Amino acid sequence: MLVISLFFTLEVVAQVKPVTYSNHGQAIKTEIGTFYSNKIHEIILSPDATFKFWSRPSTSCFLWRSFKGTWKKDNDTLYFSDEYQLDQDDVTATYRKNNRQSFFIDFRTDKGHRLDNKQIKINYIYDYNSQLPNVPRYFTLTANNTLEIPFKDIPKYHQLTSIKIEYQLSDSLKRLDYLTTNQYVNLRQHDIPNIISVVFVEQPKNEMINRVTKGVIRDGKLFIVSTEKSVSKLKDSGENFEFEDGYVLEPEID
CATH class of the missing domain: 2.60.40 (Immunoglobulin-like)
Known part of the structure; x- marks a missing residue:
């Protein structure tokens, strides 16, 4: 575990700017504009080991959604960890x-x-x-x-x-x-x-759900392969992630 922890630290220190993997999927053109799916379109990895998933199905920011958490890397595998609260x-x-x-x-x-x-x-x-x-x-x-x-x-x-x-x-x-x-x-x-x-219900319960999403880098693309989360005793109404098939690393802008 010590070797892995040091590896993660070196990975974060070596990265000085956020990097973005993107895939907006198939565009849907209509008379009122261009739309995309509700899936995740951008995965942003920051040097402080935090990430953001962005879904931007249209040019209107009212439909945009984002999720954030922490990330770590083990060789060509990325692990994205986030949590959300369930309320009865x-x-x-x-x-x-x-x-x-x-x-x-x-x-x-x-x-x-x-x-x-x-x-x-x-x-x-x-x-x-x-x-x-x-x-x-x-x-x-x-x-x-x-x-x-x-x-x-x-x-x-x-x-x-x-x-x-x-x-x-x-x-x-x-x-x-x-x-x-x-x-x-x-x-x-x-x-x-x-x-x-x-x-x-006089005293509604709440519960934190931990979620880990796993991605693998193959041939320069990031593919999301699985998502696991802790089992809840409450009805899980949390929003599930949906991903496009492979994300391309965007070039850095100076």
Whole structure:
């Protein structure tokens, strides 16, 4: 291990400028501009042993993404290490459907504690293509922490895509979520099931995920060959890397 560590140190010291490997993939030309894939397009190695992965699918910087971490080299193999945090959802919901012509929503906490606050704010969210504005409403929960909303009381019900809830769980804790089974909160695919059980998670957990991406230099190109990461107890919603097939070292600019 001592020999390898010294090798890594010498590699970093010898490099005085960042180097960039790039591959933007196949260009997609349209009437409104040129686009590329959502994969990683640039791999930048800095002398301080840090790296950046850049994805630039268009000229608009709003679509750019970057990831950073540390790198090390062993002969022709590069190891890129980064980490990201997973956060447990602080609101969960389950759905089912019956013939009732109303939404019936019940609320509770994951620890079964009493909900002292009976006031809740709701926003009706409509399909984006309908151009309808969100409609806010305020409701009072029953003693059993339930809420019933007849379909006929919801403006433009047949354009409804999601129900946004805002609830003050305590003086310092607020819970916000969108109730829907549509893939997007503002694109309608189907009716929202009308029986909804909402659980407020009182103390959401979090967890750090460590990820190592391995690359190999062959014939002057950098190829990414694998990515491994630690196993999570939480739902892993972290963004996965996708790479182009081989990256070319860009010439240095003086």
